Amino acid sequence: MGKGDKKTRRGKIVNKSFGVRRPRSKKQTKSYRTKTG
Template sequence: MGKGDKKTKRGKIYRGTFGVRRPRIKKKVSAEQKISVGNKAKAK
């Protein structure tokens, strides 16, 4: 168990890979993108 182990978090960090033990962190969509300028309310 350690750096050489493909199945551990430390091993994933060492190799620079991702998987079950070390999932990718997804970027959160900012509030400005959710309320984009193109989606303005239309007047009736």
């Protein structure tokens, strides 16, 4: 579980992919990544 895990939200952000844990939203901004830490 972590950056390498494609099933987690963090892993999807690192992998630049989307899915159930990280849905594509219209409101997404640049600050989206910094909030997750």
